[in-house]
Amino acid sequence: VEDPTVSPDLGTAERALLTDTLHKISRAILDxxxxxxxxxxxxxxxxxxxxxxxxxxxxxxxACRGPVEFDLAHAPKDVAAHxxxxxxxxxxxxxILSLALAVSxxxxxxxxxxxxxxxxxQWLAQMQAGLDRREHATGGGH
Incomplete structure (x- = not known):
């Protein structure tokens, strides 16, 4: 996402949003x-x-290492109930992170x-909606 030669058709605002989301949400998950x-x-x-x-x-x-919630994020929402x-x-x-990756x-x-x-x-709009919910729930930025 950060390299315009890899994603030349990605707009400046979308590139900034994706870069910010990938960094901040990844950090929040790891932290x-x-x-x-x-x-x-x-x-x-x-x-x-x-x-x-x-x-x-x-x-x-x-394949990667991480919290089980990362795999659950890709499954239909009702799977998490199990x-x-x-x-x-x-x-x-x-x-949010899985959508940011897919959009990228x-x-x-x-x-x-x-x-x-x-x-x-479509996924970018879903990602933005998730970020908006997150910001509303936390009362501030991500």
Whole structure:
């Protein structure tokens, strides 16, 4: 996001918003000191295959370590109900971060996701709404 040669079509305001969000929300998540574990990094239904032996996750290029809430952020909202120990504030931040990452990928000059820019604009609006909720809940900036 910070390199205009990688994302030449990203506007100045959007670049600043994404850069700020990626830095500040990542820092907020790390500063919580939550236990980290191995994560898929993007466990949404499109990365799940039904096999005779049960579900199998694919597309492991985003595997990472972090709080379980980061993986929960990619799943449908009702999935979090199956994790009674999940931190709802941390989950909200992880949802914002996952949207910021996805939006960033949509503006990569080499992105080939069909209709990626339209999706990127939709996700950017969702990210901004999450930031607005966060700011309202905390009574200030992020």
């Amino acid at each position: 919580r000191g939550t236990r980290r574990q191995l994560l898929h990094g993007e466990p949404h239904p499109d990365n799940l295959l039904a096999t005779a032996d049960g579900p199998l996750f694919i597309d492991l290029e985003t 994790y009674p120990g999940a931190d709802s504030v941390l989950l909200a931040d992880c949802r 990928w949509r503006w990569d000059r080499d992105d080939q996701l069909p209709d990626g820019r339209r999706r990127g604009r």
